[in-house]
Amino acid sequence: MSAALHPPLRVAIVGLGKMGSLHYAAWQRLPNVRITTLVDCEPDRIRWAAAQEMIGLDSVQDLVGKVDVAVIATPSDQHVGNALPLLEAGIHCLVEKPLALTFAGCRRLVDASRCSGALLAVGHSERFNPALHLARSALSGHAPCVEVIRAAPPPQRSLKSDSDVVQDLMIHDLDWLLDTLGAPEEELRLLEWRRQDGQLSHVRCQLNYANGRRVNLTACRESDRRQRQVRLYEGDMANRVIDLDVRYASHEPDALTRQAQAFLMALRGEPSPIALGSQALEAVLLGERIRNGCQMAEAVL
Structure with missing residues (x-):
């Protein structure tokens, strides 16, 4: 310390x-x-x-x-x-x-x-999800197309969120993807988006990298069930699906406890997997580009 x-x-x-x-x-x-x-x-x-x-x-x-x-x-x-x-x-x-x-x-x-x-x-407690370590390892391979899906039911009326689906759900995946792959060098493509009560509730976009890899991201708050998946494609078929909701038998503490431990590691000056403010800044900036892109496209329609 x-x-x-x-x-x-x-x-x-x-x-x-x-x-x-x-x-x-x-x-x-x-x-x-x-x-x-x-x-x-x-x-x-x-x-x-x-x-x-x-x-x-x-x-x-x-x-x-x-x-x-x-x-x-x-x-x-x-x-x-x-x-x-x-x-x-x-x-x-x-x-x-x-x-x-x-x-x-x-x-x-x-x-x-x-x-x-x-x-x-x-x-960004998803960093401490054991299933995410599998996804990170899988991305070190050569799958040219990756799909990341994060869906949840709409928030209860009494618990309406102050953030939209990009800020609330997609931000998890923007964080770990940027940490794993770096920032996309090529064009950001918006594929689909919808709003409910004025807020973005469903967004699908594509991150494109200079090496040819494409990452399709979907975040949805209109689902009837929770879903968190990473799919890796070779050709037209998904040859691997990683379920981020799987709970692995482990003697390790839960994600929030490990996150708190990682915070203390960073405080002591030790290498730590915790998301630092500067890294979160990059994720929020990319999220803002996505949100602004939706707004600009709506203005043209």
Whole structure:
């Protein structure tokens, strides 16, 4: 651990919704870590924090000087507002994906991290899915065409997302594909897209690489079931299908716990598979190109 930090690390969870609760459980499993503080706007959650002998706050501004690490698990449109003052104050941050809803917002967070020296990492927990390691290995072969499909049912009306299907679902695959293959050098092609209630709910696009490889990406929030697959094609037939939803028997911790461990590795200056802010910046930029492309094409129609 860096010289400026001494165990136990003081950790704050910012936002105790569904993802925040999962992060809370994951960080609780780590040695030399103590979750000292919860930040949330819901009074019931603040009372719950007090019952757990934690400090309950309603603003991140009050965290400065009190914690070493903050896990930001608020709605996506609040990521910049919550993470920026913490990074500027030198507090290390793990921010749920997407890092921000715009490239400009991501840029502000990355710049703040660089100026203060605080670690900025992003919750692309798919990186810690054992099935994804198979997909990464398969992509080291010569399959000229790859198809990546990620589908989910529409969000419940009471849980309407503040992000569209590119920002919410496709961003997972943009992250690991960029990390594995690098940025596509050739033209980005939009193949199909639809909106529901003004938001992109289905997008299909193609990333093209200079070596001739094509990656077709589909993200859909209109499905009747969850689906996460990587298909590799030789000719017209898929010669390998990797199901990213398969749960392999393993003695390893769950993905969020391994992500938290990887965050601590990065904090100690060790090689780590965690998604850093600069990498998330590239994924959000590509996602923004896809979203803007849909909007520009609609303007022409």
